[in-house]
Structures are given as C-alpha cells and as structure tokens.
Amino acid sequence: MTFLPTPPPRAVHLHAEHHQDALGIGEPSPRLSWRTETDAPNWMQAAFQLQSLGVDGQVLEETPRVQSAGSVLVAWPFTPLTSREQRRLRVRVWGRDGSASAWSEPLSVEAGLQTPADWQARFVTPDWDEDLTRPQPAPLLRTTFTVRPGLRSARLYVTALGVYEARLNGSRVGDHWLAPGWTSYRHRLRYQTFDVTAQLTTGENALGAMLGDGWYRGRLGFGGGRRNLYGERLALLAQLELRYDDGTLERVVTDERWRASTGAVRASDLYDGETCDARLEQPGWDTPRFEDRHWTGVRAVHHDLGTLVAPDGPPVRRIQTLAPVSVHTSPSGRTLVDFGQNLVGWVRLRVNGEAGQTVTLRHAEVLEHGELGTRPLRFAECTDRYTLKDGENVWEPRFTFHGFRYVQVDGWPGPFDPASLEAVVVHSDLERRGWFESSEPLVDRLHENIVWGMRGNFLDLPTDCPQRDERLGWTGDIGVFAPTATFLYDTAGFLRSWLADLAADQLPDGGVPCVVPQVLETPIVAAVWGDAATFVPWALYERYGDRDILAAQFSSMQRWVDYVAGRAGKSLLWTQDFQFGDWLDPAAPPDNAAAGRTQPGVVATAYFARSAELLGRAADVLGRPEARETYLNLARDVRAAFNGEYVTPSGQIISDSATAYALGLTFGLLGTDGQRHKAGERLKVLLRENGDHISTGFVGTPLICDALCAVGAVQEAYLLLTQEECPSWLYPVTMGATTVWERWDSMLPDGSLNPGEMTSFNHYALGAVADWLHRSVAGLAPAEPGYRRLEIRPLPGGTFTRARARHITPYGEAVSGWFIEHGELVLEVVVPPNTSARVTLPTTGEVFEVGAGTHTWRRPQAPAAAPTPVTLDSTYDELRVQPQVYRAVLEVVEAHSAEHVQAFRRAFQSAAGTMTLRGALFGVPLRDALAHALQTRLNEHPAARVLLGEHR
CATH class of the missing domain: 2.60.120.260 (Galactose-binding domain-like)
Structure with missing residues (x-):
C-alpha cells in the first residue's frame, strides 16, 4: 500500500488589520492576520516568519522564525509606515507536525496621508450664492494639469463636505458611491485614496468632481428633518500626487485656480431623491480640452484638516x-x-x-x-x-x-x-462570512430576510431603516444585533469606525445619544440604546478576537457606565429619566411603542448590571486590575439591588413579562437556583398563555430563545420560533416579507398597513434571533474570542430534521451541521486549521475535544413521538405541538362566534395545560353545534393527523 504524503500547508489570505484593500490605510503599524489552508488533521501552527519587501521585491526587513501559534491580529514587527510608504508583505508558517509552507503571495500595503502637514490642498467651494433652504444643483469643479513623460505612479487623495464623485479625463475615479460616507464630521471626516496611474496620459489632463448634499447639508431627522446640520457650503478637498521615474513628486491640489459650474443634476437629497435634466449636461466637462471660460471661480472653505482619517471599513x-x-x-x-x-x-x-x-x-x-x-x-x-x-x-x-x-x-x-x-x-461592500440553512423553508426565508435587512441598513453606518425620513444610526438596533452582524459579515472595520463616532459624539457627562452620529435637536439618552457603548465593542472582541477595540473604546465604555451609576444613585436602580423600555413589545399600542409590559426600571437596571460586567471583563482583558475589581463589584452590587427590588424570594420578577424573565435568566440577575427554577417555570407558563406567540420587543427578543434553552425548554423555543400567527418571526414571512419588519404587525393580516405613524418594512433589530439560530439550532459558537476555540453544541428540536451553519472565522471555515435520517442523528463538524473545538453531542451529551479537520458522529435518534390524538378532552399542551390543527380549531370558533374567539383562546391557553378543549368552549353560544363543526373541519383539514374524537 502506498501512502501519499500530506501536502504542505499553504499560508493564504494575508491581510492588514480588517482592510479588504490596504491602499491608503491610516495605521502606521497595522496588525497582520493570515489563514492557513491544509488538509493535515489537527494541524496547529508552531512558528511563523514575516518579510517586508520593497516594491522591487527586495527584502527590506524580516523577522526571525517566531515560535508562536498566533496568526490573527499579530503586532506589526517592522519599522512603522510613513505617509505614502508602500510595502509588500509575505508570511510562511511551520506546523507542530514539522510541516512548512512556502512564502505566501505578497500583500501590498500602502499608508495614506497621516498628518495634516501632508496636505497641501485646501477645501474649495463654488464662489456663488445659494438658497440654503432647499436642495441646489450639484456643483461641478475642475482643473487641468500636465503630466510629464516618465510617470511611475499617481495617487488621488480626496474627500468632500457633502458627497462626491471624482472624475479624471472623462471617466469615474474608483467604484465608491456616496463617498466619503457619514461620520461625526466635526470630529472625523474620512478621505479616500485611489490609484489613478492608469487613468492619466502624458500631456494635458483634467481632474474634476461633482458634489451632492448627502448627509452633510441634506435633510436629516424625522418630522421633516433639518438641513445644513454640519455646514452650509459643499466643498471639495483633492490632492493628486504624481511620482516620476526620476524620483520627483508633483502635486495637483484644490486651490483658488479651480473652476466651478453646474450640470444635469438639479437637486439631490437622501430622503427626497434626485432630479436630473439631461438637457443641461456639459459634455466633456471632465476632459482637458473642455472650454470653461463661462464657469465661475471658487473660494476656500475652512475645515480642520486634523479631522481627516483614512477609512476603517469598506466603501x-x-x-x-x-x-x-x-x-x-x-x-x-x-x-x-x-x-x-x-x-x-x-x-x-x-x-x-x-x-x-x-x-x-x-x-x-x-x-x-x-x-x-x-x-x-x-x-x-x-x-x-x-x-x-x-x-x-x-x-x-x-x-x-x-x-x-x-x-x-x-x-x-x-x-x-x-x-x-x-x-x-x-x-x-462587506465580506460575507456566515450562512445558515435548515429543513424548514420558512425559517430559511426568515434568515434570508435578516441578511437582506442587514445589507440594506449597513450603508456606511448601521441605520434603523433605509426608506423614510429617518435612516439614522440608532444605537439600540446595532446594540442588540451586533452578534448576528458579526457572524453574517466581516463588520470589524465598519463597526470600529462607527464606535469611534459614538465616542466622539458622547455627551460631556458620559451619556450616549440614541443616534450616532448625533443629529437630533435634543440628544436622547436611555438604557439599551446607550449600552451599545459596551455591547458592541464586546461583540467585536468575542467574534474577532480584537483586544485593541476594547482598548480604543474603554474610556467610552467607562464613561457610559459611570454616567448610569450617577443616574441610578445610591439605590443602583435606574428608575428615573425617559426610557424606551422593551421597545415595540407587541402589546404596545401603535401610537406608543414604549408602552410595553416590562417596567422601564427593570430593563434599565438589568442593562446597567450587564454593562458594568462587560466593562469589568474588558478591564481584565486589558490588564487593568483596579478597574476590573471596581466594575465587577459594581455589577455584583447592581445585580443584588435588582434582585432585592424586582425579584421575590421564590423567583417571580416584577412586570411578570417574558422580557423580564429573559433578562433575569440571561443576565445572571437571579441569585439562587430556586429563583432561576421559578423564573424558568413562569417563563414557560407565560409562553403557553400567550399561545406560543412572541411577546417581547427590542430588549427581550434577542434573549428569549436563549432564556428558554437555559431552563431546558428547548422545545418551547422551537415552538416560539416556528409560530406563524401574528405576532411571530414567521408571520411576516407568510405575508410575503423579504426583509425583517420594524413591528411584528407592520402589515395586518388583511393586508392593510399598521395605523401607527412609525411603520417600516426593513428594520433588522428583531432579526437578532439569527444569532440563536447560528449558536443553538446549528450549534456553532466561539468558545474563545475570535473562534480560537469553537463551541459546537447543537440543540435539535421541533420539527427540524437538519440544520447547518457555516462561518469564515479569522482562522478559516468552520461548520456545524446535523441531520436525522434512518434513525440516526449525524453531526458533521469542520474545525479550521490552528484551532480546536469542544463538541457536545445532542443525543447523548458526550463531550469531545477535537482539532482541525472534518469530524463526523452518528448516534441513534429516538423517533419523534406520534401526535396525541385530538379530542375535546385535549389540552392546549397537546394541541400546541400541532399548530396547524390548532389554527383550524381557531378558524372554526371564529367563524362560529367571532366575538368569543379571544376569550376562548385566553381560557384554553392560560390554564397551565389542565383545561380541555371541551372546557374552553364553555360560554360559547351553541356549544354542541360548534363542537360538531370542529369535528367536521378537522376531519377535512389536511394537517390533522387524527380525527377529532366524540364530543359527547
């Protein structure tokens, strides 16, 4: 027998920081990461070596062979990059098994302009008067210049007050849209770097740009919004640098020699749209031979060049x-x-x-x-x-x-x-990183809706909705959705940029505005929304292993927790101030989304405890023992205060709502095993009484399925997930939704729209359940930050016969998938190179520690229990697992006596599984006729697995 040797590992996907394109980056010492591809089982990295090459391929610097398993966000080992400096980097690795890779393909890294002194350009604006009360025609700006023979390279550094489209010799520069995007402009304004060498020719050339209002001076905010929030004048900043073979550097910059006019775009606004009159185009305005003698001049506009930053995320x-x-x-x-x-x-x-x-x-x-x-x-x-x-x-x-x-x-x-x-x-343009699929088509469509909702609302920053007069960076939405977002896409740089804006816009007292960038006339500060200051950095640390994001945001996190501590006072209960509470609890009326079932103080204090804990844990990661002790002790004391004020000794929580119990169980707010048991039992009762419909809003929805699983109610979590009646996750799917709705009932069953003023059909927040689908249904989660170690622990349930999650971790592809066939449950797991996994089998509870590679387990799976025969003596607990049959029952009762159907539901569902269908019919007129109608309907219903029994 001939044994073929295992191919050597391949070091691939070398990248700097979180950049897809490392041109014009802002970090002088970017951290480096690489993934290793290998078919060798249990492969672990033992050492690596890095080289820094010049553009000609000459080795400039190299590390020795570094004995380390580190391959994610490894510290830059070379001389820091200076402005404009370009390096080509490569890596090779050795495995613990003695294997060695070849050098990776080189990665090109080039620094942008790192200091204000690097800029000779100044912001320029057309020298004309404008009506600032409404959108104006889009300015065109241009200049001409000469390129000498021997051009080696050309870089355009460009940004705008407003949004811009750069043009060079008649063609667009780059493929970015709505650049430079939206940041807290007074503190941070992004500029972009483009390699435009191929767009230039020897001789005369033309550089131009078109400007639009964008977020800078366009309408922002609800209730009609306001214009000119950041400034009144659109302006361009452009610096084209031409480097020649003889080593000389020439610059073409925005200055008073530029010219301005207008063209076909007569008005543009993010909310209202764009108006274009093609008859007013000026053909060739962005080419060198265009005659611009009828154009006007420009004048300088002051904007602090110290606010300029290179982008962290993709365009x-x-x-x-x-x-x-x-x-x-x-x-x-x-x-x-x-x-x-x-x-x-x-x-x-x-x-x-x-x-x-x-x-x-x-x-x-x-x-x-x-x-x-x-x-x-x-x-x-x-x-x-x-x-x-x-x-x-x-x-x-x-x-x-x-x-x-x-x-x-x-x-x-x-x-x-x-x-x-x-x-x-x-x-x-975020890189897709995560996928989920199952045996349930409606759940798969729900997951696809969540993906589409994220795509639409991750347009330069995480917004609440993309369609109405709002589209703001609501902190609460991303605060609850960050775990889902970090699984589905690589959001590391994207959210790092937004968190920098959060810190910049944080109020002097540490309060975090509910929208970032802050554009409301009066900033609103509230629990959950402000807690994005702690929750989002921690999610990035957990999912990407990025310790530096905690360091960068630690002061912001600390200021937020200290602010809440000040508002709570000695009681440690945050009971004052406006609170959104469990926003959009389905019981809230259309005109008051904050009027949920859960007392605002319960929500605010629970989040206070959790944020203090996350801050203490961040301090531990960063090696700050005093802060660690201070804030972990604060979290302990807030939990005790919560327990003393809101929890009975037996474990019942004030408000007696699903959200209250979900908070108590998942945030560790219940002090004893007895309290946790009581809370779990009460949560299950509430779920049953509510007919397995969702009864949570922004706060409880991301937690409810985890809370149920924590008390062993896995089947109840699946019942909640697969409910199709309103309110539920699948109700919008049955109504034809292709994104996640803002309200559980944004569209009513008759096809009419929710009467409330606030109704969006693309809000991702309630799609936070996808994180539970990934971690619990499919069973793929990080056991250590950045998936350095995986936790594989699927929890099969309901009518699912298969589920699978796939995620591109910082180390490579990880998979957890299970399916049931021929009396067996089969679990298939893929562990990336240089990692390991703890695997818990769902059928037996066996635990395995495994290394890199593909692993399969097969265990006998007991057949699903046959449905209990439905009779008039059946309880709700027996019907709830046959939802289509139960819906048929409700349809018959409603057709028989519409005014009694809600009373029937309440009676049947609230009796802790003891009331029978016969008993619930008490009080309904013509009870015997109704019972006969029920039997007839169920006998005809295709989903009924048994016939309704005798009704005597």
Whole structure:
C-alpha cells in the first residue's frame, strides 16, 4: 500500500488589520492576520516568519522564525509606515507536525496621508450664492494639469463636505458611491485614496468632481428633518500626487485656480431623491480640452484638516442588480414595477423619447389597497425625476438612495418595457462570512430576510431603516444585533469606525445619544440604546478576537457606565429619566411603542448590571486590575439591588413579562437556583398563555430563545420560533416579507398597513434571533474570542430534521451541521486549521475535544413521538405541538362566534395545560353545534393527523 504524503500547508489570505484593500490605510503599524489552508488533521501552527519587501521585491526587513501559534491580529514587527510608504508583505508558517509552507503571495500595503502637514490642498467651494433652504444643483469643479513623460505612479487623495464623485479625463475615479460616507464630521471626516496611474496620459489632463448634499447639508431627522446640520457650503478637498521615474513628486491640489459650474443634476437629497435634466449636461466637462471660460471661480472653505482619517471599513458600492419580476396597473391607473425583493439602492433606466419628457420614479416598500404604499415614508418623497435628452438615455442617480421593492413609473414615453429598468442594490461592500440553512423553508426565508435587512441598513453606518425620513444610526438596533452582524459579515472595520463616532459624539457627562452620529435637536439618552457603548465593542472582541477595540473604546465604555451609576444613585436602580423600555413589545399600542409590559426600571437596571460586567471583563482583558475589581463589584452590587427590588424570594420578577424573565435568566440577575427554577417555570407558563406567540420587543427578543434553552425548554423555543400567527418571526414571512419588519404587525393580516405613524418594512433589530439560530439550532459558537476555540453544541428540536451553519472565522471555515435520517442523528463538524473545538453531542451529551479537520458522529435518534390524538378532552399542551390543527380549531370558533374567539383562546391557553378543549368552549353560544363543526373541519383539514374524537 502506498501512502501519499500530506501536502504542505499553504499560508493564504494575508491581510492588514480588517482592510479588504490596504491602499491608503491610516495605521502606521497595522496588525497582520493570515489563514492557513491544509488538509493535515489537527494541524496547529508552531512558528511563523514575516518579510517586508520593497516594491522591487527586495527584502527590506524580516523577522526571525517566531515560535508562536498566533496568526490573527499579530503586532506589526517592522519599522512603522510613513505617509505614502508602500510595502509588500509575505508570511510562511511551520506546523507542530514539522510541516512548512512556502512564502505566501505578497500583500501590498500602502499608508495614506497621516498628518495634516501632508496636505497641501485646501477645501474649495463654488464662489456663488445659494438658497440654503432647499436642495441646489450639484456643483461641478475642475482643473487641468500636465503630466510629464516618465510617470511611475499617481495617487488621488480626496474627500468632500457633502458627497462626491471624482472624475479624471472623462471617466469615474474608483467604484465608491456616496463617498466619503457619514461620520461625526466635526470630529472625523474620512478621505479616500485611489490609484489613478492608469487613468492619466502624458500631456494635458483634467481632474474634476461633482458634489451632492448627502448627509452633510441634506435633510436629516424625522418630522421633516433639518438641513445644513454640519455646514452650509459643499466643498471639495483633492490632492493628486504624481511620482516620476526620476524620483520627483508633483502635486495637483484644490486651490483658488479651480473652476466651478453646474450640470444635469438639479437637486439631490437622501430622503427626497434626485432630479436630473439631461438637457443641461456639459459634455466633456471632465476632459482637458473642455472650454470653461463661462464657469465661475471658487473660494476656500475652512475645515480642520486634523479631522481627516483614512477609512476603517469598506466603501459603499453597487453590489448587484435585480430585474423586475412583474409589472401591473394599479386601481388608479399607475404603472407599478415589482422587483420581488425589498432592497436598498436605486433604479437604473434606459429610455428613448422626446427631449424634455420627464420620467418620474417613486419608490416604496409595499402596496396599500393596490397602490404604492407611501404613508410609511412620512416626509420622505423617495422620488427620482429624469428629464430626457435626445437619443438614448441611460441614467441612474448618484447622490441618493431608497428603500423599496416597488416603483411607480410616471411619464414614460410610449409603451413601457420592464426590461428598461433594473434595481441596483447598494450598501457597504462587506465580506460575507456566515450562512445558515435548515429543513424548514420558512425559517430559511426568515434568515434570508435578516441578511437582506442587514445589507440594506449597513450603508456606511448601521441605520434603523433605509426608506423614510429617518435612516439614522440608532444605537439600540446595532446594540442588540451586533452578534448576528458579526457572524453574517466581516463588520470589524465598519463597526470600529462607527464606535469611534459614538465616542466622539458622547455627551460631556458620559451619556450616549440614541443616534450616532448625533443629529437630533435634543440628544436622547436611555438604557439599551446607550449600552451599545459596551455591547458592541464586546461583540467585536468575542467574534474577532480584537483586544485593541476594547482598548480604543474603554474610556467610552467607562464613561457610559459611570454616567448610569450617577443616574441610578445610591439605590443602583435606574428608575428615573425617559426610557424606551422593551421597545415595540407587541402589546404596545401603535401610537406608543414604549408602552410595553416590562417596567422601564427593570430593563434599565438589568442593562446597567450587564454593562458594568462587560466593562469589568474588558478591564481584565486589558490588564487593568483596579478597574476590573471596581466594575465587577459594581455589577455584583447592581445585580443584588435588582434582585432585592424586582425579584421575590421564590423567583417571580416584577412586570411578570417574558422580557423580564429573559433578562433575569440571561443576565445572571437571579441569585439562587430556586429563583432561576421559578423564573424558568413562569417563563414557560407565560409562553403557553400567550399561545406560543412572541411577546417581547427590542430588549427581550434577542434573549428569549436563549432564556428558554437555559431552563431546558428547548422545545418551547422551537415552538416560539416556528409560530406563524401574528405576532411571530414567521408571520411576516407568510405575508410575503423579504426583509425583517420594524413591528411584528407592520402589515395586518388583511393586508392593510399598521395605523401607527412609525411603520417600516426593513428594520433588522428583531432579526437578532439569527444569532440563536447560528449558536443553538446549528450549534456553532466561539468558545474563545475570535473562534480560537469553537463551541459546537447543537440543540435539535421541533420539527427540524437538519440544520447547518457555516462561518469564515479569522482562522478559516468552520461548520456545524446535523441531520436525522434512518434513525440516526449525524453531526458533521469542520474545525479550521490552528484551532480546536469542544463538541457536545445532542443525543447523548458526550463531550469531545477535537482539532482541525472534518469530524463526523452518528448516534441513534429516538423517533419523534406520534401526535396525541385530538379530542375535546385535549389540552392546549397537546394541541400546541400541532399548530396547524390548532389554527383550524381557531378558524372554526371564529367563524362560529367571532366575538368569543379571544376569550376562548385566553381560557384554553392560560390554564397551565389542565383545561380541555371541551372546557374552553364553555360560554360559547351553541356549544354542541360548534363542537360538531370542529369535528367536521378537522376531519377535512389536511394537517390533522387524527380525527377529532366524540364530543359527547
């Protein structure tokens, strides 16, 4: 027998910090990470070596062979990069088994401009007066310059007050959209770096840019919003650096010699849309031979160059396009185009018609009574207008975006051809890292909706919604969603940037505004929302192993916890101040989303305890023993205060709500085993009494399934997950949703829209349940920060026969998947190289410690219990596991006596599993006739597994 040797490991995917593209980075000493590919089982890294090469391939610096298993966020071992400096890096690794890799492919790393002194450019704005009360035509700015022979390289460093599109010799620079994005502009303004060498020619060249209002001076906020929040003048900052073979460096910079005009874009606003008149284009304005004698001059605008920062995360890009799936005419005669997916971006059109004809595109997420559902948009027009020029017109907006599935088309010249439109999906170009699939199609669609919701709301920063007059960086949403986000996509740089804005916009007393960047007239500070200051950095540390994010945010975290301690006072109970509470509890009325079942003080104090604990743990990671002791002791004392004020000795929690018990069980707020047992039992009773419907809002929803599993109620968690009636996670799916809704009932069962003023069909917060799908249903979680060690512990349940999660960890691909077939449960696990895993088998509880490689376990699986025969003596506990049968029962009762159906439900569901169906019918008129109707319906119902028994 011939044994083939195991191929040597391959060191791949070397990258600096969290950058996909390491051009123009802001870190002089970026940390380095690499993944190793190998088929060798149990492979662990023993050593590595790094080299720094010049652009000509010459070795400039190298480390010795470093005896270490570290391969993620390894400290920069070379001389720090200076501004503009370029290095090429490579790594090779050795395994504990004696294997050795070749050198990896080189990674090019180039620093941006690190100090204000590196900038010779100054911000310039058109030298004209503007009406600052409304959107203005988009300025065009340009200059010309000469390139000598022997050009080696060219870099364009550029940003704007507003948003920009840079142009060079008639073509677009880069593929970024809505750059430089949205940050806390007074503290941090990003600039971008582009390699434009290939766009230049020897001789005359032209550099230009178009500017839009964007977030800088466009409308922001709800209730109509406000304009000019950051400034009144749009301005461009551009520095083009030309490096020649002879070593000389020339610069083309924004200064008083630039020229300005306007073109086809007559108005642009993020909320209202873009208006373009193609007849007003100035062809060739961005080329060197264009005559600009009728253009005006520019003047300088002051903006502190010390605020300029290189981007941490990826830019906004056009990601994909979608064709219409249908076109129909509304009752009022409007042409409505359905793209089949609620998305974020805009529509690109291709049209021929008479010059001067205006095509109007209005966007919305849903239809209402067959017409475009614009009421949820509030004061946002979400309308693009394009006036045709002669010949073929191909157009898409530049400086706006919309959240939509449907588009109303008005003014189309001639017969409308659906192929003339395509939807362009736009968001930050994050790398996809996580996937989930199961045997339940509705759950898989729910997960896909969560992904789409995240995509649409991760447009430069984590927003609440992408469609109405809001689109703000609500802290509470990302605070609860961060664990899900970090699994689905690489959000490390994206969220690091946003956290820097959070720290910058933190109030002098340490309060964290509920939106970041802070743009509200009066900042709102509240629990859960402000706790994003601690929850998000900790999520990044857990999922990416990034200790430095804790260091960068520690002061912000500490200031927040100290602020809450000051508000709570000696009692350690945060009972004063406005609180959102368990926002959007389904019991809250449409006009008061904060009026949930859980007392605000319960929520605020629980989060106080958790944030203090996370701060203490962060101090421990960072080696700060005094802070560790201070804040872990504070967390202990707040838990004791919570327990003394809100928990009875037996374990009942004030408010007696699912959210209260979920907080108590998952945040460690219950002091004794007896209290935890009582809380768990009470939580199960509440779930049953509520008919296995969700009864939590922003606070309880991310925790409820974990809380149930913590008390052994795994099947109850699955019942909650798979409920299809409103309110539930799957109700929107059954209503055709393709993203996660803001409210559990954003659309009512009859197809009408929720009457509340606040109704969005693309809010990711309630999709935080996906984290539980990944960790518990499929069973894939980090046991140590950054998945250095994996926790594989699936919890099969419900009607699921398979589930699988896959995640690209910092070390490589990890998989946990199980399926049931032929009386066996099969668990398949993939552990990345240089890691290990603790695996707990779901059927037997056996625990295995395994290394890198693919592992499979098979264990006998008891067949699912046959459903209990349904009779009039059946209890709710017997019907709840057959939800389709129970729904048939409810349909018959409602048809028989609609005014009694709610009383019937309450009686049947609330009796702790003791009341029978016969007993619950007491008080319903014509009880015997109803019982007969029930038997007839169930006998006909395809989901009924047994016939209804005798009703005597």
